[in-house]
Every structure is written in C-alpha cells, then in structure tokens.
Amino acid sequence: MxxxxxxxxxxxxxxxxxxxxxxxYTFNALQTGGGPNVSDAYTINGLPGPLYNCSSxxxxxxxxxxxxxxxxxxxxxxxxxxxxxxxxxxxxxxxEADASYVxxxxxDIIQIxxxxxxxxxxxxxxxxxxxxxxxxxxPYFTGGGTFDNSTxxxxxxxKHPLNKTISKNLPLFKPTLPPxxxxxxxxxxxxxxxxxxxxxxxxxVPQTVDRKFYFTVGLGTHPCPANTTCQGxxxxxxxxxxxxxxxxxxxxxxxLQSYFFGMSNGVLTADFPQNPPVPFNYTGTPPNNTxxxxxxxxxxxxxxxxxxxxxxxxxxxxxESHPFHLHGFNFFVVGQGFGNYDPNKDPxxxxxxxxxxxxxxxxxxxxxxxxxxxxxxxGVWFMHCHLEVHTSWGLRMAWIVLDGPQPNQKxxxxxxxxxxx
Numbered sequence: 001m002x003x004x005x006x007x008x009x010x011x012x013x014x015x016x017x018x019x020x021x022x023x024x025y026t027f028n029a030l031q032t033g034g035g036p037n038v039s040d041a042y043t044i045n046g047l048p049g050p051l052y053n054c055s056s057x058x059x060x061x062x063x064x065x066x067x068x069x070x071x072x073x074x075x076x077x078x079x080x081x082x083x084x085x086x087x088x089x090x091x092x093x094x095x096e097a098d099a100s101y102v103x104x105x106x107x108d109i110i111q112i113x114x115x116x117x118x119x120x121x122x123x124x125x126x127x128x129x130x131x132x133x134x135x136x137x138x139p140y141f142t143g144g145g146t147f148d149n150s151t152x153x154x155x156x157x158x159k160h161p162l163n164k165t166i167s168k169n170l171p172l173f174k175p176t177l178p179p180x181x182x183x184x185x186x187x188x189x190x191x192x193x194x195x196x197x198x199x200x201x202x203x204x205v206p207q208t209v210d211r212k213f214y215f216t217v218g219l220g221t222h223p224c225p226a227n228t229t230c231q232g233x234x235x236x237x238x239x240x241x242x243x244x245x246x247x248x249x250x251x252x253x254x255x256l257q258s259y260f261f262g263m264s265n266g267v268l269t270a271d272f273p274q275n276p277p278v279p280f281n282y283t284g285t286p287p288n289n290t291x292x293x294x295x296x297x298x299x300x301x302x303x304x305x306x307x308x309x310x311x312x313x314x315x316x317x318x319x320e321s322h323p324f325h326l327h328g329f330n331f332f333v334v335g336q337g338f339g340n341y342d343p344n345k346d347p348x349x350x351x352x353x354x355x356x357x358x359x360x361x362x363x364x365x366x367x368x369x370x371x372x373x374x375x376x377x378x379g380v381w382f383m384h385c386h387l388e389v390h391t392s393w394g395l396r397m398a399w400i401v402l403d404g405p406q407p408n409q410k411x412x413x414x415x416x417x418x419x420x421x
Contacts, residue, residue: 033238034231042152086175113323143320197354206306218314220292247394303404319366
C-alpha cells in the first residue's frame with residue numbers, strides 16, 4: 001500500500017508552512033479583491049519531481065515488483081486546484097471514494113478535487129519491463145484568472161526480480177493527460193462512481209424527501225471600498241462568491257459555541273434562503289448586477305430530516321467547477337447534468353439504487369449536481385467550496401441540525417478543558 005498526496009506550494013520561509021501558506025492565500029485574496037498568488041509547483045508526497053527546474057533530486061519514487069497488486073491511496077491536498085492523475089502505460093482500478101467503497105472500474109486517468117480521496121488498485125506488469133514510468137498530475141481548470149499550469153511527476157520504478165543491477169538509462173514513459181478544461185471527461189468520469197449497494201455495504205439512500213433545496217453557487221462582486229483601487233473584475237469591484245447570493249461572513253464567535261450556549265443573537269441568523277432570491281437564466285447571459293449580499297445566515301433542520309439539495313453553477317463571471325464539501329455527513333450523489341436544473345424533468349433520471357456516497361463533490365461547470373442525505377447528526381455544520389480562494393470570498397454556508405429525542409441524539413457539551421474562542 002502506498003499513499004500519494006498532491007499539494008501545491010509557494011516557496012516561502014515560514015515557521016508553520018501549512019497554516020502560513022493558507023493565511024497568505026487568504027490575505028492576498030481578501031485585501032486586493034483579486035486572486036491569490038499562483039503556486040511555484042505542485043508536489044507528490046511533498047516532492048516536486050523532475051519536471052521543474054532544479055528539482056530532479058526531489059522526486060518521489062514508488063518502487064514495485066512485477067506481477068503484484070498495490071493499493072494506492074490518493075489525496076488531493078492542493079488549496080485551489082482540481083487535478084488529473086495518470087501512470088504511464090498502466091491502468092488503475094478505482095475501488096473507493098471519500099472512505100466509501102465503490103463498484104470497481106478501470107481507468108487510465110483519474111480526476112480528483114481538493115479534499116477528495118480515491119483508492120485505486122495498481123496491477124504491475126507480469127515481467128520486468130526494462131523501463132520506468134512517470135506518474136503525473138496536472139490541473140483541471142474551468143474558471144478565469146491565473147493558475148499554476150504545470151505538471152508534477154513522480155516515478156514508478158520496477159525492482160528486478162533477480163536483484164540484478166538496473167541500468168540508469170532505461171526508457172522513461174510519460175502519460176497523456178486530458179486538456180486543462182476537459183469538462184466532458186470529468187463528467188463522464190464522475191458518472192462511473194457507484195456504491196456497492198449490497199447486503200454488507202448497503203446504500204441507504206433516502207427514498208422519500210422531507211425538504212428540498214435549490215442553491216446557486218458561483219462568483220460575484222463587492223464594491224471596492226471608498227478611495228481604493230481593487231484587483232477584481234474592474235478596478236471598482238472586488239471578487240466575491242456566494243450561495244443563493246449570500247456571501248457568508250465568518251463571525252468573531254464560533255458558530256457551534258454560540259449555538260450550544262444559546263447566544264446566537266447577533267452572531268448568526270436562521271434565515272438562509274431555500275431557493276435563489278432572484279431567479280434568472282443561471283447558465284445563460286448573466287445579469288448586469290453581480291453584487292452579492294453579506295451575512296452569517298444558517299438553515300435549520302429538524303433531527304432526521306431527509307434532505308435533497310440541488311447545487312446549480314452560474315455563469316456570473318464565468319461558469320466554473322466548484323468542489324463542495326459538507327461537514328458532519330456523507331451524502332449520496334443522485335444526479336448531475338449541464339445547463340439549468342429542471343425540477344419537472346431531471347428527477348426522473350435520479351439514481352436512487354446505487355449512487356456514490358461521498359463528502360465532497362464537484363458541481364459541474366455550467367451545470368448542476370443533486371445530493372441526498374439524512375440530517376441525523378445534531379450540531380452546526382459548515383458546507384463550502386473546497387477551492388480555498390472561493391471559500392475565502394464567501395462561497396460557504398452552515399446548516400443547524402436540531403437535537404433528536406433520545407440522549408444519544410443530542411449535541412454533547414464541549415469538554416471542560418476546551419480553550420475559549
């Protein structure tokens with residue numbers, strides 16, 4: 001078994017790189033109203049690999065034996081980049097997504113969003129191949145602005161079965177990855193994921209729905225502060241992002257803390273819109289007014305409510321893929337499509353038998369995704385785009401799930417030694 005972790009990095013001298021890099025991205029995006037600085041490189045298991053200048057010595061090597069099967073745990077830990085991944089001249093069998101088993105399927109290329117995990121089986125060649133093979137990843141990008149359009153690589157290296165010395169000049173094969181904006185490939189790939197849905201690993205998809213929600217997700221603008229120049233779509237606007245036109249504002253007091261202690265007044269409200277406040281042709285010509293509202297608005301669910309949520313991308317400032325992550329729950333991806341969601345026609349094609357169970361899913365660029373989940377975990381649960389810059393701009397919201405009637409269905413108090421926020 002081997003783990004492959006993809007990430008992006010900016011070369012800074014920092015005492016706490018992970019936290020400081022995230023703060024750097026956030027500060028830049030919020031202060032200037034533009035996008036974050038582009039990373040210098042992607043990495044595989046912390047190493048940039050041979051395709052960047054002066055980094056060939058910093059290359060991850062996965063050493064394998066002929067005729068074996070290896071489990072690769074693949075994690076996208078990049079802040080702002082969805083990624084394609086492939087191993088030259090090898091096929092992968094996908095068996096897991098976000099810690100849930102899936103019906104195995106073979107693929108030469110996987111696509112993975114920030115926050116997602118995928119387990120694949122790698123069957124090595126039956127005999128020593130007299131070659132080495134690049135494992136490569138590059139971004140899938142559908143939006144505007146700048147991004148790191150580079151390729152990171154590691155090396156799949158075979159051990160000789162007779163322990164013979166291996167030549168350093170073996171042929172090196174490189175994989176072919178899709179174009180940067182291969183939305184059609186991504187849509188076809190994501191549709192291949194299906195739950196096992198058997199007696200041992202059932203797919204407990206809510207067959208009936210108590211509450212339905214329709215959320216638009218996408219970009220927007222805020223006016224530039226007086227007497228300043230911004231780096232947004234114009235020099236008088238800053239980039240923003242919203243769910244149902246609400247750009248979520250993080251409060252100074254933790255949401256869960258204020259909710260549990262009954263001190264929510266002035267911290268949050270329970271009036272998040274269940275549908276877009278102003279309907280329009282979401283994937284057509286965008287409206288002239290792209291400004292979004294601000295608020296710390298939440299949506300309240302009774303315990304054990306079965307929920308159907310459709311998330312709709314918009315064309316405001318360009319259609320774009322948005323990987324959404326829900327805290328506290330897994331959900332079933334029951335449908336997806338391009339264009340505007342049609343509540344009269346599209347539910348007929350929902351998969352309620354063996355949909356994939358995930359906690360992070362990409363809302364297609366110029367399309368929609370439908371999920372179902374059971375709200376059986378009391379508390380305050382964040383839902384957000386897993387592109388860090390979009391979350392920083394406000395592409396997030398929160399659900400409040402009320403307590404159930406039984407003692408084990410109630411939100412537990414914080415530990416006595418929990419530091420105060």
